[in-house]
Amino acid sequence: MESDSAGLDVRENDKHGSISKDQELIYRLKKIEELENFKTMKDEITNTILFLKEYLFRNPNDSASVSNESNDYNASILEGLEQALKAYSLDRCRYYVRRALKSLTSVKTGKINDLNMNRWKSYPDIITDSLWIVGKRDRSGAHNASYWGNFIPQIPQQLLKRYTKRNDWVLDAFAGSGTTLIECQRTGRNSLGIDLSEEALNKAKINLSREQNPYGVEAHLVNADSTAVSYRDLLAKYGINSIHLAIMHPPYWDIIKFSEDERDLSNAGNVEQFLQGIRKIAHEIHSVLEEERYLALVIGDKYSKGEWIPLGFYSMNEVMKEGYRLKSTIVKNFDVTRGKKSQQELWRYRALAGGFYVFKHEYIFLFQK
Ligand SMILES: C[S@@+](CC[C@H](N)C(=O)[O-])C[C@H]1O[C@@H](n2cnc3c(N)ncnc32)[C@H](O)[C@@H]1O
Numbered sequence: 001m002e003s004d005s006a007g008l009d010v011r012e013n014d015k016h017g018s019i020s021k022d023q024e025l026i027y028r029l030k031k032i033e034e035l036e037n038f039k040t041m042k043d044e045i046t047n048t049i050l051f052l053k054e055y056l057f058r059n060p061n062d063s064a065s066v067s068n069e070s071n072d073y074n075a076s077i078l079e080g081l082e083q084a085l086k087a088y089s090l091d092r093c094r095y096y097v098r099r100a101l102k103s104l105t106s107v108k109t110g111k112i113n114d115l116n117m118n119r120w121k122s123y124p125d126i127i128t129d130s131l132w133i134v135g136k137r138d139r140s141g142a143h144n145a146s147y148w149g150n151f152i153p154q155i156p157q158q159l160l161k162r163y164t165k166r167n168d169w170v171l172d173a174f175a176g177s178g179t180t181l182i183e184c185q186r187t188g189r190n191s192l193g194i195d196l197s198e199e200a201l202n203k204a205k206i207n208l209s210r211e212q213n214p215y216g217v218e219a220h221l222v223n224a225d226s227t228a229v230s231y232r233d234l235l236a237k238y239g240i241n242s243i244h245l246a247i248m249h250p251p252y253w254d255i256i257k258f259s260e261d262e263r264d265l266s267n268a269g270n271v272e273q274f275l276q277g278i279r280k281i282a283h284e285i286h287s288v289l290e291e292e293r294y295l296a297l298v299i300g301d302k303y304s305k306g307e308w309i310p311l312g313f314y315s316m317n318e319v320m321k322e323g324y325r326l327k328s329t330i331v332k333n334f335d336v337t338r339g340k341k342s343q344q345e346l347w348r349y350r351a352l353a354g355g356f357y358v359f360k361h362e363y364i365f366l367f368q369k
Pocket residue numbers: 147149150151152173174175176177178179180194195196197200224225226227249250251252258259263264265266
């Protein structure tokens with residue numbers, strides 16, 4: 001999808017009566033593009049580079065737009081113009097100018113997100129490597145770590161940017177304290193979260209009420225067993241046609257007991273029973289997920305009686321049996337959990353003595369329907 005945003009007079013004043021940096025750049029580049037003299041073209045590019053550098057020197061954060069994104073974006077425009085200066089022919093030089101102009105004037109988005117691929121360099125925060133080393137937990141707004149076992153908000157943050165568009169519907173089959181739903185509310189996605197635990201949903205409700213809803217989206221919490229509920233009926237209840245992104249962050253079997261409820265996957269009697277639950281949910285999600293959309297499964301492994309149980313890969317396999325295509329296996333670091341922090345030395349001793357490694361990672365499996 002490509003659209004032109006520069007139909008307007010590029011020198012039109014903004015609401016404060018001044019011409020924006022982007023408007024000035026567009027004006028200059030359009031003029032340069034029309035030049036037929038190679039030397040004049042290069043001179044004008046040099047002037048434009050000076051203009052941009054001077055502007056950035058005066059406005060180090062380029063307060064006109066989101067600072068991080070715009071800094072990288074400005075850097076990529078500069079890089080393009082410097083490439084144009086090095087070109088050996090007028091045509092090649094014009095090609096680079098046109099490219100810079102395009103990134104300023106047209107928006108190119110795909111079917112499953114709102115990223116403008118004409119400005120793809122302006123998303124340095126989006127991870128594209130399969131190894132995620134995420135720093136401190138985001139505690140902004142309503143996010144908090146009070147629900148033991150909740151994931152860091154950076155996980156849904158990354159997923160929503162890559163795999164959803166504004167106003168899409170996101171389903172979280174293990175909503176817990178609502179981390180995914182908070183992120184959805186913040187970024188203009190509608191959300192549906194299911195959880196078996198009333199206690200978790202009460203926390204989620206409080207969290208959501210503490211988070212602003214700048215885009216006026218919907219967030220629904222459902223107290224149900226994700227392995228038994230009909231997702232079609234659930235969607236119908238809220239007037240939703242289909243889901244655009246589904247997230248599963250189940251218990252890592254019995255590592256953390258979430259409740260006494262026997263339907264709780266953390267109470268599954270054995271690994272087969274746990275995996276049956278995972279497969280049932282993947283099956284149900286398949287029936288409501290739009291074609292080509294994504295399902296993310298966040299899960300870790302566990303030790304039992306001195307043996308590494310590859311819960312992650314077992315679960316991945318169950319989801320694939322339901323006809324999804326595996327798109328990525330991400331390995332993400334995690335911090336030492338509260339319980340284990342005081343016992344770090346003990347764990348190191350045990351690892352050395354017992355011939356094993358202390359868990360420091362979990363997985364995010366990405367599947368496409
Ligand atoms: C790892 S936590 C999810 C945390 C969530 N991502 C967050 O950030 O708060 C797993 C959740 O699964 C829920 N759960 C376990 N078995 C379930 C089931 N059969 N149906 C629905 N929820 C279940 C637990 O109550 C728990 O809240």
